[in-house]
Amino acid sequence: MSTLAHTMMTAARSVDSGLAGPGELDRYPYAEAPVTERLGAPSWDGSDPELGRVGRRAAGSRGRGLHGQLVQQLGQMIVSGDLGADRPLVPEEIGQRFEVSRTVVRESLRVLEAKGLVSARPNVGTRVRPVSDWNLLDPDIIEWRAFGPQRDNQRRELSELRWTIEPLAARLAAGHGREDVQQRLSDMVEIMGHAMAQGDALTFSRADAEFHSLLIQVAGNRMLEHLSGIVSSALQVSGGPVTGCDRPTDASLGHHARIVDALAAGDGAAAEAAMRQLLIVHPEVERVVPAPREH
Numbered sequence: 001m002s003t004l005a006h007t008m009m010t011a012a013r014s015v016d017s018g019l020a021g022p023g024e025l026d027r028y029p030y031a032e033a034p035v036t037e038r039l040g041a042p043s044w045d046g047s048d049p050e051l052g053r054v055g056r057r058a059a060g061s062r063g064r065g066l067h068g069q070l071v072q073q074l075g076q077m078i079v080s081g082d083l084g085a086d087r088p089l090v091p092e093e094i095g096q097r098f099e100v101s102r103t104v105v106r107e108s109l110r111v112l113e114a115k116g117l118v119s120a121r122p123n124v125g126t127r128v129r130p131v132s133d134w135n136l137l138d139p140d141i142i143e144w145r146a147f148g149p150q151r152d153n154q155r156r157e158l159s160e161l162r163w164t165i166e167p168l169a170a171r172l173a174a175g176h177g178r179e180d181v182q183q184r185l186s187d188m189v190e191i192m193g194h195a196m197a198q199g200d201a202l203t204f205s206r207a208d209a210e211f212h213s214l215l216i217q218v219a220g221n222r223m224l225e226h227l228s229g230i231v232s233s234a235l236q237v238s239g240g241p242v243t244g245c246d247r248p249t250d251a252s253l254g255h256h257a258r259i260v261d262a263l264a265a266g267d268g269a270a271a272e273a274a275m276r277q278l279l280i281v282h283p284e285v286e287r288v289v290p291a292p293r294e295h
Contacts (some may be wrong), residue, residue: 066100069141070108073098077116078128079144085130089118117139141232156232164277165227166212170259170275172219174268181218185211185260192256196248204248209235211256252278 075093077083091105092162098105109126116135119128145154173181188211195203209232216228255278262270281283 010130034169035277067111068219070094070098070100070109074108074114075115075117075140078112078145079134079141079150083128085128087128089126089128091126117141137227137230139229140234142230143236150168157277158230162231163276165216165224165231166279167272169216169221169224170263171220171268171272172221172224173210173215174263174266174271176218176220178218181214182264184214188214188258189253189260191250192248192253194254196250201248205235208256215259226232244255 033110037128074083074089082155083089091102091109094100095102095105109120113120113126115138116133117129117135118126119129136145137140142154142158145151146158186205191207192204192211195201195207212235213228213232216231217225219225255274258274259271259278262274
């Protein structure tokens with residue numbers, strides 16, 4: 001096993017155990033984790049009963065400060081529908097209920113405003129915005145939707161988006177034959193192979209996410225490059241067999257290897273075809289995306 005493969009697999013296992021490891025990916029895995037006592041499940045009773053249902057969904061907050069945890073909790077509540085559109089958010093009330101300072105509340109609401117989830121206007125205050133105003137490409141919103149009531153729709157939409165982005169990226173990447181990139185992609189395939197042999201789904205997923213992100217980044221299209229984070233989020237929150245990247249299989253590994261071979265040969269059509277095959281490894285995906293065209 002290469003040094004890179006060993007390092008990545010060790011890091012993945014460290015993250016899985018809750019310990020920090022080299023190269024830790026901040027958003028993976030998305031696992032249920034206890035929230036700090038200070039931001040534990042608050043009881044928003046009285047006129048606001050629905051605001052007390054946040055504790056169970058406060059996942060992904062491990063390792064975040066109070067500000068990050070409050071953003072996480074309020075964001076999940078908005079995306080899940082617990083805080084509906086046009087719902088007023090009173091900073092003083094939030095601070096009291098979650099036992100955090102006005103500064104933490106203010107900064108958290110600013111983050112949510114930047115994501116399009118809330119708006120703050122003079123004489124109106126802060127209110128929840130409708131879904132049409134949300135930045136649905138924001139990685140946090142992708143994560144929150146994927147683990148809320150909209151999970152199925154989010155997974156389907158992400159699969160459709162990947163089908164649009166990644167075959168084109170694979171074709172374009174074949175025209176950028178950088179040896180360092182080729183080696184890195186080969187390393188990721190090697191890591192996935194070792195991880196699959198050891199039943200290490202976490203390391204497989206991490207290497208898979210880096211493979212696809214890197215492929216998009218070297219496509220030579222800056223607009224596509226900005227979408228690489230979305231693809232990574234899609235891989236991390238898929239939660240089930242939607243595409244060939246969602247679980248380690250020989251077929252998935254083989255398609256990844258064929259993409260690397262096609263890129264090395266500068267064969268854009270073959271790289272695109274291999275990516276399309278990868279994205280429909282599982283038959284249920286055919287309900288979402290069309291079958292690949294013959295080349």
